[in-house]
Amino acid sequence: DGGITQSPKYLFRKEGQNVTLSCEQNLNHDAMYWYRQDPGQGLRLIYYSQIVNDFQKGDIAEGYSVSREKKESFPLTVTSAQKNPTAFYLCASSTGPSYGYTFGSGTRLTVV
């Protein structure tokens, strides 16, 4: 079945650590996105990539980094520079924004 897979489902990070969230899709979509969701805040765009080896910052990119070495994969690293990383992270893919997104099931990151 085609889809988009995020792992892990739950992730715990100690203060000062970097962690990487995985996002893989087998939908042959060109574009991939990372969003952060906090209660009452809606979806906020972190980074997006429209093609391999290229990506753009979203509204809240500070403290995050991404790579797009393969069409299927768009991992997100939450660095120690992100001061408030506890949130629900959603990855999405699309053939283009006008066609809508397919979302993964999310990763819940908690700082301990």
Add this chain to the structure above:
Amino acid sequence: QKEVEQDPGPLSVPEGAIVSLNCTYSNSAFQYFMWYRQYSRKGPELLMYTYSSGNKEDGRFTAQVDKSSKYISLFIRDSQPSDSATYLCAMSSAGNTPLVFGKGTRLSVIA
């Protein structure tokens, strides 16, 4: 003024009620309008998709777009407890600009 405004609710209705969810927007370049449904601790799923103005119906769900008023709506008829979720509106202009989302409205349908 935020680009997309959506009342966060929460909205609580009895089973069988008609539900109306709404978003307003400020960017007149938006042409593609969507509604997503998100169950608790899950990713959003695309529910309705509309291009430009007009209505679209799919079973108990109807999406309306009024570009002259910059206003979109989602109607749910004969609401069911399984409709309890957060509903997010989203929209985009032509090209590759990412979708802009509303903050979501949390809906509870009480049996």
